[in-house]
Amino acid sequence: MVTIYDIAKQANVSAMTVSKVINNTGKISEKTRSRIKKIMEEMNYVPNSMARSLVLQETKMLSLLIPDITNPFFTTLARGAEDAAMRLGYKLLFGNSDESLTKEKEYVDMILSTRVDGVLFSAASDLSGPHLQTLRLHRIPFVLLDRAVPGHECDTVTGDSREGARKLVEHLISLGHRRIALVNGSLAVSTARDRLAGYNDALKLNDIAVDDTLLLESNYKHFEDGPLLRSMLELPDPPTAVFAGNNFLAVGLIRKLLELGVRVPEQMSVVCFDDLGASVIDPFFTVASQPAYQFGAMGIQLLVDRIKGATTPEWKKIVLPSELVVRSSSAPPPAE
Amino acid sequence: MVTIYDIAKQANVSAMTVSKVINNTGKISEKTRSRIKKIMEEMNYVPNSMARSLVLQETKMLSLLIPDITNPFFTTLARGAEDAAMRLGYKLLFGNSDESLTKEKEYVDMILSTRVDGVLFSAASDLSGPHLQTLRLHRIPFVLLDRAVPGHECDTVTGDSREGARKLVEHLISLGHRRIALVNGSLAVSTARDRLAGYNDALKLNDIAVDDTLLLESNYKHFEDGPLLRSMLELPDPPTAVFAGNNFLAVGLIRKLLELGVRVPEQMSVVCFDDLGASVIDPFFTVASQPAYQFGAMGIQLLVDRIKGATTPEWKKIVLPSELVVRSSSAPPPAE
DNA sequence: TCAATTAAGTTTATCGATAACCCCAATCTA
DNA sequence: TAGATTGGGGTTATCGATAAACTTAATTGA
Numbered sequence: 001m002v003t004i005y006d007i008a009k010q011a012n013v014s015a016m017t018v019s020k021v022i023n024n025t026g027k028i029s030e031k032t033r034s035r036i037k038k039i040m041e042e043m044n045y046v047p048n049s050m051a052r053s054l055v056l057q058e059t060k061m062l063s064l065l066i067p068d069i070t071n072p073f074f075t076t077l078a079r080g081a082e083d084a085a086m087r088l089g090y091k092l093l094f095g096n097s098d099e100s101l102t103k104e105k106e107y108v109d110m111i112l113s114t115r116v117d118g119v120l121f122s123a124a125s126d127l128s129g130p131h132l133q134t135l136r137l138h139r140i141p142f143v144l145l146d147r148a149v150p151g152h153e154c155d156t157v158t159g160d161s162r163e164g165a166r167k168l169v170e171h172l173i174s175l176g177h178r179r180i181a182l183v184n185g186s187l188a189v190s191t192a193r194d195r196l197a198g199y200n201d202a203l204k205l206n207d208i209a210v211d212d213t214l215l216l217e218s219n220y221k222h223f224e225d226g227p228l229l230r231s232m233l234e235l236p237d238p239p240t241a242v243f244a245g246n247n248f249l250a251v252g253l254i255r256k257l258l259e260l261g262v263r264v265p266e267q268m269s270v271v272c273f274d275d276l277g278a279s280v281i282d283p284f285f286t287v288a289s290q291p292a293y294q295f296g297a298m299g300i301q302l303l304v305d306r307i308k309g310a311t312t313p314e315w316k317k318i319v320l321p322s323e324l325v326v327r328s329s330s331a332p333p334p335a336e
Numbered sequence: 337m338v339t340i341y342d343i344a345k346q347a348n349v350s351a352m353t354v355s356k357v358i359n360n361t362g363k364i365s366e367k368t369r370s371r372i373k374k375i376m377e378e379m380n381y382v383p384n385s386m387a388r389s390l391v392l393q394e395t396k397m398l399s400l401l402i403p404d405i406t407n408p409f410f411t412t413l414a415r416g417a418e419d420a421a422m423r424l425g426y427k428l429l430f431g432n433s434d435e436s437l438t439k440e441k442e443y444v445d446m447i448l449s450t451r452v453d454g455v456l457f458s459a460a461s462d463l464s465g466p467h468l469q470t471l472r473l474h475r476i477p478f479v480l481l482d483r484a485v486p487g488h489e490c491d492t493v494t495g496d497s498r499e500g501a502r503k504l505v506e507h508l509i510s511l512g513h514r515r516i517a518l519v520n521g522s523l524a525v526s527t528a529r530d531r532l533a534g535y536n537d538a539l540k541l542n543d544i545a546v547d548d549t550l551l552l553e554s555n556y557k558h559f560e561d562g563p564l565l566r567s568m569l570e571l572p573d574p575p576t577a578v579f580a581g582n583n584f585l586a587v588g589l590i591r592k593l594l595e596l597g598v599r600v601p602e603q604m605s606v607v608c609f610d611d612l613g614a615s616v617i618d619p620f621f622t623v624a625s626q627p628a629y630q631f632g633a634m635g636i637q638l639l640v641d642r643i644k645g646a647t648t649p650e651w652k653k654i655v656l657p658s659e660l661v662v663r664s665s666s667a668p669p670p671a672e
Numbered sequence: 673t674c675a676a677t678t679a680a681g682t683t684t685a686t687c688g689a690t691a692a693c694c695c696c697a698a699t700c701t702a
Numbered sequence: 703t704a705g706a707t708t709g710g711g712g713t714t715a716t717c718g719a720t721a722a723a724c725t726t727a728a729t730t731g732a
Binding site for chain 2 (some may be wrong): 676681683
């Protein structure tokens, strides 16, 4: 590889002079400057960012850790982060933890040794706490995305899950539903707890008693509780609507319902959090739509501000609203 | 940050001794070894991979450039690449070119300055040639994924698009269709040309004349030619089936058909390349399903072999078959 | 028993780039 | 016209880790 020294030799100057030309610092005559630039082009010189990072003590790289690279919510978020990072002169190192703590730990180790300047962290669950501790211990700035981790105060960009959930459930109630099930992600994830809280809010506001038999805890990657769903449907007073904790849960749920011969929305309404992206033929779900792209973009902004110290010491907490989008997966309950 | 020198001082040994402990090289007594290891843990030492890369002249990082991070085909491919890379001890730097040459060039520049050990490259189009030249000039090994670039011999992992397309179209023909339209990606992309070729093969094999008015060139990200579709439908002898070049084209196409009041598959059959991933409620499309995960995994394997010189000089060309999966988007043509 | 090994470390140079400081001649200034 | 300034550049040390060569003391072998 061509180095700064090769250029220097060719141009009959010192390496320092070349460095100054590259960085536009110091005093260099216009003549030498253009001569050196020409030689750099001819020799296809590209600065070695490793060497530069070593002395400057910054890599201009940020890391984005997401729990599910196949979920459109997170890929859209990733695009937002990527665009923002590029615009601010940073590269983005993606990581996909697959909702697994083990994989997440491997990524954290990698992040440390790569000496990225900061991390955008969408935690696998509350148990990610130690990983955040590790980052803090090494003084690597980070911003939590989408999911909060109790006991870890820091900059965050989250959605208003509680409010979004309330709106979804009140929408169902306004359609006439009284028996509403909740198929949720793991309660070890903050958004799942918030969505549960919003669900409870809506029921309380409308004087509907919470019935634990209608609550089902699965996980955000796949809907996994077919048997429980079945027994729920066999209840003397079965639900007429389901609120699914996220998009993939809703998809899994509907697949199961189809298998069981339950028609949506005629026999069962289904609503959920998060859109399904471009890969869906017929926007079908009534959803609380979150601005995924903004999550990423604002997260990067916050992170870079923090890295540059261009912000106040207090932790910034950005809460993005979600929008209720009514489509055809929700309808009034079947007549008795 | 804690360095190897801090550890050395604490342990009363030279930095080199610590380095040897880290890398398990040289002769170090078991006593000193464990003492140093303990100190490293206590001080939370993490090796600086920049410094290491600088001297070793390798980064243990690979780069994966994909054209559309929102497409399930590519995210699945990315997961395959990620898993394989991790398994082989490499980190993966993702890049998303968004099918744009400009963005692609930015990534190539970044790749060069980051000194990654190799690149998995899914080219935006044939016009990506110069970018490959740049990589070659700097002697960075690369493997082309999914899309070939004419005039650039190298290791590749591609799908058998031609054969897959033929199977899809012959499936339609076997259902009784004779007027079959092709809604394709840009012909500047090799897969689109191969799929066109497969389409032609199928027609020829079945003595059906190719009709240019049934050919529509769009792009793989979104279906964009509503007007042309409309006029195609108003032909005296309109198509009864459409072969879409990829999953997103099929989705866009069906949305348009729904708008126009054309029912699928009753009035129009639709088949396409590539699955739609987990985000789809009801697997609906008849597709040529490609092993996306394998694309990524085998690409990494090929790349690492090439980097390590553990392969013969000839270019390896892996062609993965696709599988015809018949579902409900295809049916016999409507009766006259 | 004495040279030859070996075990266990240490010293020095290096990767590529940059910060901080130094140097010299030309120009300016009072 | 002597001293100060400045334009244009060079020297040296440094970032953190490692390879290669070098020390020493202990052990081995014939």
